[in-house]
Amino acid sequence: MSSLEIKDLHASVVTDEGAKEILKGVDLTINSGEIHAIMGPNGSGKSTLSYAIAGHPKYQVTSGEVLLDGENVLDMTVDERGRAGLFLAMQYPVEVPGVSMSNFLRTAATSVRGEAPKLRHWVKEVKDEMSKLDISADFAERSVNEGFSGGEKKRHEILQLGLLKPKMAILDETDSGLDVDALRVVSKGVNDFKASNDAGIMLITHYSRILKHVQPDFVHVFSEGRIVESGGPELADALEESGYVRFTGGKQEEAAAR
Amino acid sequence: MTVTENTVPAGSADHNTVAEAAEATVPAVSKGERFTSYDVRAFEVPGGREENWRFTPMKRLRGLHDGSAVANGEVKVDADVASELRVETVGREDGRLGVAGVPSDRIAAQAYSSFSTATVLTVPKETKASAPSVIRLTGPGEGNTAYGHLQVRLEQFAEAVVVLDHQGSGTYADNVEFVIGDSAKLTVVSVQDWADDAVHVSEQHLKLGRDATLKHTLVTLGGDLVRISPTATFADKGGDVELLGLYFSDAGQHQEHRLFVDHAVPNCKSNVVYKGALQGDGAHSVWIGDVLIRAAAEATDTFELNRNLVLTEGARADSVPNLEIETGEIEGAGHASATGRFDDEQLFYLQSRGIVEEQARRLVVRGFFHEILMKIDVPEVRERLEAAIEAELEAVGA
Ligand SMILES: Nc1ncnc2c1ncn2[C@@H]1O[C@H](COP(=O)(O)OP(=O)(O)OP(=O)(O)O)[C@@H](O)[C@H]1O
Ligand SMILES: [Mg+2]
Numbered sequence: 338m339s340s341l342e343i344k345d346l347h348a349s350v351v352t353d354e355g356a357k358e359i360l361k362g363v364d365l366t367i368n369s370g371e372i373h374a375i376m377g378p379n380g381s382g383k384s385t386l387s388y389a390i391a392g393h394p395k396y397q398v399t400s401g402e403v404l405l406d407g408e409n410v411l412d413m414t415v416d417e418r419g420r421a422g423l424f425l426a427m428q429y430p431v432e433v434p435g436v437s438m439s440n441f442l443r444t445a446a447t448s449v450r451g452e453a454p455k456l457r458h459w460v461k462e463v464k465d466e467m468s469k470l471d472i473s474a475d476f477a478e479r480s481v482n483e484g485f486s487g488g489e490k491k492r493h494e495i496l497q498l499g500l501l502k503p504k505m506a507i508l509d510e511t512d513s514g515l516d517v518d519a520l521r522v523v524s525k526g527v528n529d530f531k532a533s534n535d536a537g538i539m540l541i542t543h544y545s546r547i548l549k550h551v552q553p554d555f556v557h558v559f560s561e562g563r564i565v566e567s568g569g570p571e572l573a574d575a576l577e578e579s580g581y582v583r584f585t586g587g588k589q590e591e592a593a594a595r
Numbered sequence: 596m597t598v599t600e601n602t603v604p605a606g607s608a609d610h611n612t613v614a615e616a617a618e619a620t621v622p623a624v625s626k627g628e629r630f631t632s633y634d635v636r637a638f639e640v641p642g643g644r645e646e647n648w649r650f651t652p653m654k655r656l657r658g659l660h661d662g663s664a665v666a667n668g669e670v671k672v673d674a675d676v677a678s679e680l681r682v683e684t685v686g687r688e689d690g691r692l693g694v695a696g697v698p699s700d701r702i703a704a705q706a707y708s709s710f711s712t713a714t715v716l717t718v719p720k721e722t723k724a725s726a727p728s729v730i731r732l733t734g735p736g737e738g739n740t741a742y743g744h745l746q747v748r749l750e751q752f753a754e755a756v757v758v759l760d761h762q763g764s765g766t767y768a769d770n771v772e773f774v775i776g777d778s779a780k781l782t783v784v785s786v787q788d789w790a791d792d793a794v795h796v797s798e799q800h801l802k803l804g805r806d807a808t809l810k811h812t813l814v815t816l817g818g819d820l821v822r823i824s825p826t827a828t829f830a831d832k833g834g835d836v837e838l839l840g841l842y843f844s845d846a847g848q849h850q851e852h853r854l855f856v857d858h859a860v861p862n863c864k865s866n867v868v869y870k871g872a873l874q875g876d877g878a879h880s881v882w883i884g885d886v887l888i889r890a891a892a893e894a895t896d897t898f899e900l901n902r903n904l905v906l907t908e909g910a911r912a913d914s915v916p917n918l919e920i921e922t923g924e925i926e927g928a929g930h931a932s933a934t935g936r937f938d939d940e941q942l943f944y945l946q947s948r949g950i951v952e953e954q955a956r957r958l959v960v961r962g963f964f965h966e967i968l969m970k971i972d973v974p975e976v977r978e979r980l981e982a983a984i985e986a987e988l989e990a991v992g993a
Contacts, residue, residue, distance in 0.1 A: 391947050394939055419949030431944035435962025444958065445948035480962070481944075497948065 339369040339406050339422065339504040341390075341537060346401035348389040356397060359385040361562035363401070367505060367537040374548055374573060375541045377559030378581050383541045384428050386559075387507045391425040392418050405505060420449055422504030426494035426511050428541075433481035438493070439463070441481045442500060449501050466499045469529070471522050487514035495526040506530070507539045512547035524550030545573045560585045626855060626887045626919060631697035635662070635708040638701035647700055650881040650913055652849055655820045657740070657766045657794055659702045668735025670743045670767055672714050676728035680755065681717040691715065692746060695772035696800030696826055699855075703798035703824070706742045706768040713744035716757065720750035720776070727756040727973050734763030737792050743769035749779035751804070756973055759785040762817075766794045773811070777804040777831070783811050784976050788983070789818035798824045803863075805831035812971055815842040815850045816983055822851040827865065834863040840882075841967045841980070843987045844910065846875025853883040854899075858892035867899035867930075870967055872960055873910035874987070884916040884932075888925060896926035903934040904963050906956075957988050 346363040349356040359382045367373050377383055389396045390403055392415040403410040405421055413421060433441065442463060447453045454462070467474065470492045482490050491511050498506055508527065515523055528551060531538060540551060548556075548570065556572040557564045558581065565584045566572065632638065640661045643653040648660075658664035674682045685692070692713055698704040718724055735741040747757055753776065761767075775781050789795060795818055803809055815821050827836045836856065844850045856865045871880045882901045903912035916930040937959060945955035964984060971977045 391943075393943055414952070415943060415946035416949055416951045416955070419947050425947055427944070431940045433941050433944065433959065433962055435965030436958050441945070441948075441958070444950055444954065445945075448949035448951065448954075480965075501948065 341367045341505045342404040344402040347399045348385060349397050349399055351395050351397055359562050360389060363563055365564060367539055369535045369537045372538045372540055372553045374553035374556045375539060375559050376576055381559050382562040383559050384509055387425050387509045424498060424501060424503035424506045426498060426508040428509040430482045430490040430494055432483045434483050436481050437478050438481055439477040446500055466496055470496055470526050488519045491515060492523060495523050498530050499526060502534050503536060505537045509541045512542050527551050545577045548573050558584045626885045627889060629699055631699045632704055633693060633697060633707050635704040638704055641701055651822060651851060659768050659796055664740045664766060666709055666740055666742050668739030668741045668765060670735055670741045671733040673731040677724040677726045679722045679724055680728055683715045684712050685715055686712060695774045695802040698798055702768050702796045703770055706770055709742035710744040715746045718749045718753035718755045721752040724755035727758055729758045729760055731760045734767055734793055735765035737764040740766040746772040748774040749776050749781050751776040752778050754780040756782045758976055761787045761789060764790040764792050768796045771797060771799045773801045775803050775807040775809055778806045780808045784971060784973055785813050787815040787818060787821050791819060793818040794820045796822045801825055801827040803829050803834035803836060806833035808835045810837045812839040813852060814980060820849045824853040826855045828857045829860050829863045832860055832862045836865045838867045839967055839970055840869035841964060842871040842880055844873045844878040844880045847877045849879045851881040855885045858888045858895045861893040863895055865897045869901045870964060872904045872906055873912055874906040876909035878910035881913045887919045888922060890921040893922055893924040894926050897928050899930040901932045905936050960988060
């Protein structure tokens with residue numbers, strides 16, 4: 338049983354012009370076995386929340402706490418957070434030229450597991466996970482994310498999720514840019530991961546279509562750096578119907594209309 | 596018409612540009628009109644401000660440039676070559692010498708005027724060497740100076756892989772000639788793995804015959820000052836030259852690579868890719884990439900790229916690509932140069948997967964060099980370089 342507690346989190350982005358506050362008091366607790374969907378207009382700070390939790394150097398936490406099983410995550414380096422059981426599937430996964438996917442996956446698994454996986458088991462494990470996600474075998478020898486299509490990048494984020502088996506996973510718009518078939522495959526990957534690891538999931542999305550495949554226990558509306566409304570799955574349907582406008586005071590009408 | 600183009604593509608993944616030296620200047624004198632001579636007396640002693648010398652720390656040349664460096668030692672040449680090849684030690688008067696190119700700076704001319712014997716390696720016509728050939732050149736020893744000359748010649752339709760392995764101490768200036776006959780194919784890797792005290796200044800003359808192919812790789816790891824100037828010329832149509840380079844400059848090291856590709860005949864290709872990493876105080880790398888496409892060189896296809904990865908504070912990379920085009924009838928021509936620090940996004944991505952920072956950095960540096968290493972199709976050399984890069988990374992704790 339794990340928990341991720343986010344308490345009154347404030348964070349700023351570091352830009353050339355100085356720091357700009359984006360997160361303005363986020364409160365959220367995710368327990369293992371729970372799926373929390375976070376929905377909100379463009380620019381409301383959803384990715385900033387995920388980066389701040391993962392420890393991206395561009396984002397500075399100015400106050401508040403993030404605890405994983407009671408341990409202060411904010412005191413940890415980025416890689417310590419990864420090894421402690423946090424995982425971020427990024428909205429825009431990064432290309433790392435010259436580093437093969439297979440080398441990367443094995444290095445990451447070795448780091449997270451604390452020992453190198455036995456080669457024979459590992460090869461099979463990767464092969465199985467890849468085929469579950471309909472990823473062809475030749476991706477293993479390609480450079481990490483380099484030249485991958487948007488959908489291929491997302492599949493590989495979920496591949497890592499399945500192999501690294503974190504306690505808490507943040508999926509930042511993993512559904513964006515996926516066609517219908519890919520959405521089904523990726524959703525299955527997420528569900529399998531959750532079922533076999535009893536993990537907690539924060540699922541950031543703009544669309545309720547993924548929520549038909551990955552059933553959320555809670556839905557939160559995110560606006561201007563905070564959670565402004567929380568409810569059950571029915572909230573996602575209400576958002577689909579009427580947009581974010583009633584939660585954002587009309588300011589984000591345009592974004593809500595998408 | 597002369598057009599000099601200098602573009603740095605916007606898509607470069609680098610953050611924090613450290614030194615972007617893609618200067619948009621038309622050279623005062625066209626590369627095509629540069630002065631060359633076999634005779635050292637024909638050159639003025641350079642002071643250090645000349646275009647040709649402005650990046651080089653003249654004081655550290657130990658007098659190679661002004662005639663005060665008198666030969667008092669020898670470079671030991673050990674040839675371990677495929678059985679089909681011929682190795683000879685010849686005198687200055689040998690008529691074959693000097694055909695690949697004429698020295699274009701005072702040190703190269705000094706070396707040409709000063710060597711006593713030359714080594715000539717020949718691959719006879721229509722012969723394919725059965726194994727890579729290694730020529731090991733060991734420096735004259737600390738405090739000593741030597742001049743040398745080496746020629747690798749491939750007769751028509753010959754094929755070979757040649758490794759030049761420079762090591763040891765001392766001061767050394769030389770000319771190296773690669774004479775590649777019609778339809779011949781040469782792969783050459785020149786490794787500069789000198790001891791910390793070594794100074795090596797070299798001009799490499801690359802001359803390609805009709806339909807000849809050359810893959811030329813320079814790898815510079817050691818030395819106090821290493822300055823290598825490869826010049827590629829095409830004797831006839833259809834030549835294809837690939838110039839690759841990899842360097843790792845440590846604290847206090849000056850590593851300079853000055854390339855010149857002279858396209859004077861039609862239908863030739865050149866592709867240049869140089870990558871360097873720098874670490875430590877006073878590490879300095881210089882890359883000059885001059886490509887000249889003369890009026891007659893129609894249907895030329897050329898591209899050059901230099902990328903530098905600055906790993907620590909206090910290191911400096913200078914990168915000057917230069918493309919002079921005198922004809923509109925070309926296949927393609929372009930160049931790019933970028934110098935950056937570690938990409939924070941890459942490190943963040945790797946670290947977020949639990950990989951400790953130090954290891955993430957190593958992955959990124961290895962990845963950076965991967966493209967070049969994969970092109971070195973001599974497995975023994977590639978493995979040795981991989982090990983050398985690991986050792987460099989260990990040294991800094993990156
Ligand atoms: N590195 C940055 N530099 C400058 N501004 C930034 C940076 N990162 C985020 N911001 C700003 O912070 C705000 C929140 O951005 P964030 O990416 O967190 O939004 P989001 O909710 O994820 O949006 P989307 O739905 O479009 O992904 C935006 O106004 C954005 O422009
Ligand atoms: Mg976002």
